[in-house]
Amino acid sequence: MRSDTFLILFIVFIAVITLWPLMLRRFQIPGVIALLIAGMLIGPNCLDLVRVMADAFRFLGGETETVVSHFDSLISSFGSLGLVFLMALAGMEADFKLINSARKPVIALSILTFLVPAIAGYAVYSCFRPDDFPGKLLYASLFASHSVGIVFPVIRELKLTKTRFGASVLISTVITDIASIILLAVSVQLKRQSVIPGAAGEGAGSRSLSIFDYVDPGMFGNWFTPFFLLVVLAYLGIAVYLVYRIGKLLLRIFKPGEDTLVTILLLVILATVLVGEFLGVNLVVGAFIAGLALSRLVKENRGPTGPLMERFESIGYGLLIPFLFISIGMSTDFRAFGEAGNLSIILFTVLGLVGSKIVSGWLAMRISGFSNSEGLCAGLMTVPQLSATLAAAAIGRNLGMLDNNFFNAIIILSIVTTLPIPTLVRLIITRTKMTFSEEAEEAYPVPDEDRQDELL
Incomplete structure (x- = not known):
C-alpha cells in the first residue's frame, strides 16, 4: 500500500473519530456509542468506506484488495x-x-450483582446453545460486568461521591468487574482447550501463546477448570505485588515528567499482559491488573504538565481507544439481524440482563438497610453495559465463541442500556427528592476538571 493512500485513509479515520462524537454529543449520546455507530456505518457491511476510498485512489497505485487488507x-x-x-x-x-x-453494602452488591446476572447470562445462552459450556461462561461474564465509565460520572454529577450509597456502588462495580474478567479468562481458555487437540500436529496452527495449548487437556481430567482458576488467581496476586514494586522503583529512578518513564511503564504493562498470555490469561485481565497495581502511583505523582495519569489518558482516550470501538462497530454484520432466531436472542439478552441487574441491586441494598428507591437506583446503575462488555464480546467473536447473532445482541444491549439508564436514574432521584445524607469516611477522588472528551 502506497504511503500517500495510507495517509489519506488515516486522515479520514482520524476525522471520523474526532468529529462524529462531537456531532452526536448534542443529543447526549456517549462517545463510545457514537464511535460504534460510526464503525457500523463505514464498515464493510454498510458503506464499506475503506474499499470505496481505495477504489477512488487507485490512480495513486496499489490494488484495492491489498489496500483494504492492509488497512483493516x-x-x-x-x-x-x-x-x-x-x-x-x-x-x-x-x-x-x-x-x-x-463494607456491608459493598459485600452484598458485589456478590449479588455478580452471581444473579451471571446465572441469568448462563441461562440465556443455554436456551440457544445448550452444549457450548465455554460460551455459556463467556455470556455469564458479559452479564456480570458493570460499567465504571457510566456509573462514576452519574454519581459525581449527583454529588454522591462522598455518601455511603455512592461509595458502595462504585467499589462494588470495580470488584464485580474483576470477578467478571476472571470468569472471562476461564471461559477463553476452556474454549481453546476444546478446539486444540493438545499435542503437536493437527490444530497446532490455531494455537496461541498459552502453555496450556501445548499440553494434553486429558492429563487434568475433570480438574482443569479449578486448576486454571488457581493459576489465574496466583497470577493476579503476584502481578499486583511485582508491578507495584517495579513502578515504585522506576519512580525513584525517573522523574514523573520524563517521557521515558511513561514509555517504561507502558513496557511494564505490556510485559504483564504477555506473561498472562503465556499462562492462558487473556490480555484484558493482564492489562486491568497492571493498571490496578499502578493506580496509586500514577495518581499521586505529578510532572510539569500535570498528573502522570493524564499522560496515559491522553494516549489512550485521545488515539488508541477510539480505534477499538470503531473496529468493533465495523465488525457488526447487519445481515445477522434478519436471521431466524436473532430477535429472540436480542430480547432474551436485553430482558435477562436488565431484569437480573435491577433485582440483584435492589435486593443487595435492601439487605444493607437502604430504601426501595435507593435499591432501585443502585440496580439501575449496574445495568449499562459499555466498554468492558464490548471488549469481551469482541474477544469472544474473534475466538469463535460468539456468532454474529450473539455479538449483535451485545451491541444492541450496549446501546439500549447506555443511552436511557443514566437519565432515568437522575429522574428518579430528582422526582422522589431522594436525599443521601450519610457520608462515607473518605471521599472518592474527584478530578478538578472534567475530561474534554470523555469517551467512557
Whole structure:
C-alpha cells in the first residue's frame, strides 16, 4: 500500500473519530456509542468506506484488495492496543480506600450483582446453545460486568461521591468487574482447550501463546477448570505485588515528567499482559491488573504538565481507544439481524440482563438497610453495559465463541442500556427528592476538571 493512500485513509479515520462524537454529543449520546455507530456505518457491511476510498485512489497505485487488507489489519492492531489501554486505565481508576466505610453494602452488591446476572447470562445462552459450556461462561461474564465509565460520572454529577450509597456502588462495580474478567479468562481458555487437540500436529496452527495449548487437556481430567482458576488467581496476586514494586522503583529512578518513564511503564504493562498470555490469561485481565497495581502511583505523582495519569489518558482516550470501538462497530454484520432466531436472542439478552441487574441491586441494598428507591437506583446503575462488555464480546467473536447473532445482541444491549439508564436514574432521584445524607469516611477522588472528551 502506497504511503500517500495510507495517509489519506488515516486522515479520514482520524476525522471520523474526532468529529462524529462531537456531532452526536448534542443529543447526549456517549462517545463510545457514537464511535460504534460510526464503525457500523463505514464498515464493510454498510458503506464499506475503506474499499470505496481505495477504489477512488487507485490512480495513486496499489490494488484495492491489498489496500483494504492492509488497512483493516492496521485498524485491528490499533484496536488491540486500544483494548490494552482501556483495561489498564480502568484498573488505574479503581480506588478501594472507601471499602471500610461501606463494607456491608459493598459485600452484598458485589456478590449479588455478580452471581444473579451471571446465572441469568448462563441461562440465556443455554436456551440457544445448550452444549457450548465455554460460551455459556463467556455470556455469564458479559452479564456480570458493570460499567465504571457510566456509573462514576452519574454519581459525581449527583454529588454522591462522598455518601455511603455512592461509595458502595462504585467499589462494588470495580470488584464485580474483576470477578467478571476472571470468569472471562476461564471461559477463553476452556474454549481453546476444546478446539486444540493438545499435542503437536493437527490444530497446532490455531494455537496461541498459552502453555496450556501445548499440553494434553486429558492429563487434568475433570480438574482443569479449578486448576486454571488457581493459576489465574496466583497470577493476579503476584502481578499486583511485582508491578507495584517495579513502578515504585522506576519512580525513584525517573522523574514523573520524563517521557521515558511513561514509555517504561507502558513496557511494564505490556510485559504483564504477555506473561498472562503465556499462562492462558487473556490480555484484558493482564492489562486491568497492571493498571490496578499502578493506580496509586500514577495518581499521586505529578510532572510539569500535570498528573502522570493524564499522560496515559491522553494516549489512550485521545488515539488508541477510539480505534477499538470503531473496529468493533465495523465488525457488526447487519445481515445477522434478519436471521431466524436473532430477535429472540436480542430480547432474551436485553430482558435477562436488565431484569437480573435491577433485582440483584435492589435486593443487595435492601439487605444493607437502604430504601426501595435507593435499591432501585443502585440496580439501575449496574445495568449499562459499555466498554468492558464490548471488549469481551469482541474477544469472544474473534475466538469463535460468539456468532454474529450473539455479538449483535451485545451491541444492541450496549446501546439500549447506555443511552436511557443514566437519565432515568437522575429522574428518579430528582422526582422522589431522594436525599443521601450519610457520608462515607473518605471521599472518592474527584478530578478538578472534567475530561474534554470523555469517551467512557
